[in-house]
Amino acid sequence: MNTLTIQNVSKTYPNGVKALDNINLTISNGMFGLLGANGAGKSSLMRTIAALQKPSSGTLEFNAIDIIETPQDVRKHLGYLPQEFGVYPKISAQKLLDHLAILKGILDKKERHEQVEALLHQTNLYQHRKKSVHTFSGGMKQRFGIAQALLANPQLIIVDEPTAGLDPEERYRFLNLLSEIGENVIVVLSTHIVEDIQELCTQMAVLADGKIISKGRPSDLVKSISGKVWSKIIPKVELDDYSDNYQIISTRLIAGETQIRVLSNSQPNPEFKAVTAGLEDYYFTQMFLNQSSKND
Incomplete structure (x- = not known):
């Protein structure tokens, strides 16, 4: 070995x-x-x-x-x-x-x-x-x-x-x-x-x-965020408002609309859907938490 x-x-x-x-x-x-x-x-x-x-x-x-x-x-x-x-x-x-x-x-x-x-x-x-x-x-x-x-x-x-x-x-x-x-x-x-x-x-x-x-x-590592990632499609113009109120770990453009993925221990509101977390979600979560700790 x-x-x-x-x-x-x-x-x-x-x-x-x-x-x-x-x-x-x-x-x-x-x-x-x-x-x-x-x-x-x-x-x-x-x-x-x-x-x-x-x-x-x-x-x-x-x-x-x-x-x-x-x-x-x-x-x-x-x-x-x-x-x-x-x-x-x-x-x-x-x-x-x-x-x-x-x-x-x-x-x-x-x-x-x-x-x-x-x-x-x-x-x-x-x-x-x-x-x-x-x-x-x-x-x-x-x-x-x-x-x-x-x-x-x-x-x-x-x-x-x-x-x-x-x-x-x-x-x-x-x-x-x-x-x-x-x-x-x-x-x-x-x-x-x-x-x-x-x-x-x-x-x-x-x-x-x-x-x-x-x-x-x-x-x-992926298991550690299981059940904590939520998704929602929003108008792009509302992204800043959502960023102020939720822990957005990633965004992507789908058919002209913006999909956000949010980190939360519970469903942020009824409009958010639970998603199966992957390694990409874990990575973006770590980047978000690392950036947040630097801003504190």
């Missing part, structure tokens, strides 16, 4: 921005989802776990290896797919993967060939192996990114916003691939897309303003 332990981690950049504020997490084998809006601090945390930057304070350990003091030891066990990654413009997928395998320390030619071939098959890229990676579609590039992250059989895999910009078919294919990978290793999935977490992760945390504001099993 692998274990990633993050204790009291904070990160303040030279420009004064505090990206991480006292983060505490313990993560073991399986898919762990880190959910938050853009700018919440997800990428800063991913880069810190991947030993690409040091925290301002706190400790990080992977299987008792100190990530801050001995980053090179952790990198031997690490696979990383950043939010954006560059590729050489005129090199085939097969040759680039072979080159990256050498950089990861797989020096035996036969072993390297077998691993590159296997990963190209696993990511459904074998038929495209002789094409230049820079000509790939967005989904193919992401699958190539996972292939390079899986070189040398890492025990800790970090993927940062992996499905942003993918069409539904590519997203589904990519999530299936991640799910297969995440059975015997730690996969930390950072995203702002709620469905990615709901479909894949057994544990999750919500990050806002550099802080963990909630963590647990997605099903348990």
Whole structure:
């Protein structure tokens, strides 16, 4: 069993921005989802776990290896797919993967060939192996990114916003691939897309303003607001009035009218209908409560 332990981690950049504020997490084998809006601090945390930057304070350990003091030891066990990654413009997928395998320390030619071939098959890229990676579609590039992250059989895999910009078919294919990978290793999935977490992760945390504001099993977190979410269709011009009188966690436009979802322990009034809460409702509830606490 692998274990990633993050204790009291904070990160303040030279420009004064505090990206991480006292983060505490313990993560073991399986898919762990880190959910938050853009700018919440997800990428800063991913880069810190991947030993690409040091925290301002706190400790990080992977299987008792100190990530801050001995980053090179952790990198031997690490696979990383950043939010954006560059590729050489005129090199085939097969040759680039072979080159990256050498950089990861797989020096035996036969072993390297077998691993590159296997990963190209696993990511459904074998038929495209002789094409230049820079000509790939967005989904193919992401699958190539996972292939390079899986070189040398890492025990800790970090993927940062992996499905942003993918069409539904590519997203589904990519999530299936991640799910297969995440059975015997730690996969930390950072995203702002709620469905990615709901479909894949057994544990999750919500990050806002550099802080963990909630963590647990997605099903348990959703259960905590069961029976407390209510819905009503209202004219858009009345939205401000409703905002003054109810705890609106989300709004959406449906056929030209505004649907509001409200957090309340009991039916706000007879015109509101009870709705089955989902992970998106839980996430919006946490964002609402976090914003409310800042305004108090």
